[in-house]
Amino acid sequence: MSQTQPLTIAATNTADATTEPTTALRWKVVLLCALICLLDGYDMVVAPISVPVLAEVWGLEAAAFTAMLTATVLGMAVGAAFLAPLGDRLGRRPVIIASFALVGVSSLLTPLSSTVVELGLFRLATGLGMGASLANALAMASEYATPRLRSRIITCVYSMSAVGSVLGGFVAPPILAIYSWEGLYVAGGAVPLLVVPLLLLALPESRDFLDSKRREQQQANRNGDVHRPPNTLQSVRKLLTAPYRGRTLLLWTLFFLSTFTVYVISSWLPTLMRLYGWSIDNSVRAIMVFSFGGIVGGFLLGWLVDRRRIRGALLLGFVASGLAMLSLNIAPTQIGLWMTLIAVIGGGMIGINYAMTALAALVYPTELRAGGIGAASAMGRLGATVAPLAGGWLLTLNWSALQIFTGLIGPMLVGVLIIALFSQLFDVRER
Numbered sequence: 207m208s209q210t211q212p213l214t215i216a217a218t219n220t221a222d223a224t225t226e227p228t229t230a231l232r233w234k235v236v237l238l239c240a241l242i243c244l245l246d247g248y249d250m251v252v253a254p255i256s257v258p259v260l261a262e263v264w265g266l267e268a269a270a271f272t273a274m275l276t277a278t279v280l281g282m283a284v285g286a287a288f289l290a291p292l293g294d295r296l297g298r299r300p301v302i303i304a305s306f307a308l309v310g311v312s313s314l315l316t317p318l319s320s321t322v323v324e325l326g327l328f329r330l331a332t333g334l335g336m337g338a339s340l341a342n343a344l345a346m347a348s349e350y351a352t353p354r355l356r357s358r359i360i361t362c363v364y365s366m367s368a369v370g371s372v373l374g375g376f377v378a379p380p381i382l383a384i385y386s387w388e389g390l391y392v393a394g395g396a397v398p399l400l401v402v403p404l405l406l407l408a409l410p411e412s413r414d415f416l417d418s419k420r421r422e423q424q425q426a427n428r429n430g431d432v433h434r435p436p437n438t439l440q441s442v443r444k445l446l447t448a449p450y451r452g453r454t455l456l457l458w459t460l461f462f463l464s465t466f467t468v469y470v471i472s473s474w475l476p477t478l479m480r481l482y483g484w485s486i487d488n489s490v491r492a493i494m495v496f497s498f499g500g501i502v503g504g505f506l507l508g509w510l511v512d513r514r515r516i517r518g519a520l521l522l523g524f525v526a527s528g529l530a531m532l533s534l535n536i537a538p539t540q541i542g543l544w545m546t547l548i549a550v551i552g553g554g555m556i557g558i559n560y561a562m563t564a565l566a567a568l569v570y571p572t573e574l575r576a577g578g579i580g581a582a583s584a585m586g587r588l589g590a591t592v593a594p595l596a597g598g599w600l601l602t603l604n605w606s607a608l609q610i611f612t613g614l615i616g617p618m619l620v621g622v623l624i625i626a627l628f629s630q631l632f633d634v635r636e637r
Contacts, residue, residue: 239347247370256387272598277326281333283587290341290580308335314395317388341580348567349414361508368500375494458585466589474597478607499549503557527554528618
């Protein structure tokens with residue numbers, strides 16, 4: 207097989223990489239990437255939504271499902287760290303399609319589970335697909351977005367995962383009433399599998415990826431070398447070399463803190479609401495409110511990032527979330543007020559993740575973009591992996607919902623301190 211054959215195959219799925227893409231092509235790709243994030247967002251939220259119902263149906267304590275919740279985010283971390291960089295080597299298009307199909311198949315098979323271990327294995331596979339498809343969809347959207355609107359578009363595309371979570375919270379009560387917990391997973395698998403043929407027909411390969419591979423091949427031909435794409439470990443090592451080291455470590459730390467907090471809350475929010483005494487419907491809808499707050503916060507913080515108000519955007523997210531958590535301790539027991547505070551927490555914490563994803567796309571060049579976003583997301587997923595374990599452990603210690611929320615103020619304070627000390631590392635220029 208000739209060395210140029212993979213490039214020829216990829217080129218059949220895109221317009222001539224030497225010509226500027228049309229506005230229609232740009233928006234087609236962005237919308238397809240947004241659809242991927244939307245459906246991935248739904249599949250993220252079905253596990254925590256299903257826990258209170260599974261606990262009642264199977265006669266188990268909610269903490270017994272800690273491993274299942276952990277498997278989801280562990281899979282996302284592994285997928286983001288080790289599968290997402292394949293998009294930098296093989297192309298965004300095949301990795302997006304294959305990983306998104308994995309999401310659909312594994313979710314569709316989840317209702318066959320009869321034990322928590324089986325649930326965990328299916329959720330691990332679902333997480334692998336989500337981690338890889340999200341990172342590459344964001345990279346693809348970044349590469350096709352209009353340059354002057356790039357940060358805003360990335361934020362909008364990423365926020366579609368929160369829209370998917372809102373959708374999950376909206377449709378979950380009627381699905382649970384008719385089809386129980388199994389219906390949530392069937393919907394989360396069937397719809398992505400229906401979208402896969404659309405991606406095969408309509409999703410082009412990344413022009414930036416093809417340009418990068420063409421330049422690498424030309425350089426290799428001039429040098430008389432056989433070009434070998436860097437493996438995943440080499441890509442991660444490059445992220446830790448100058449001039450990327452400081453920004454990479456800072457992004458990783460903030461991703462860890464914010465995603466840890468998001469997933470302690472989102473993994474256990476319906477359970478915590480139920481333990482506090484709210485109805486099952488209000489407990490499920492709390493996820494919708496949390497995610498909706500994330501959408502608003504994502505747009506606001508992304509708008510600030512676009513204007514290079516990066517330090518202010520991240521400080522706003524951490525401080526607003528911390529104050530809202532503190533306010534839950536003094537708020538009257540009124541569902542409207544609780545939902546408002548939960549929306550503020552979601553706006554701050556999820557908004558930080560969206561803003562940092564937009565920032566990551568600005569920091570890294572094309573050949574490192576998917577790997578850079580994936581590695582930062584992986585550090586966040588590491589925090590997300592620890593988060594359900596931490597929440598489950600606190601539940602076994604009989605911590606109340608208010609005690610758990612109050613304990614999460616700690617990561618907010620650490621985030622504020624880091625930003626105050628190292629804000630100069632956010633001085634980046636759009637690529």
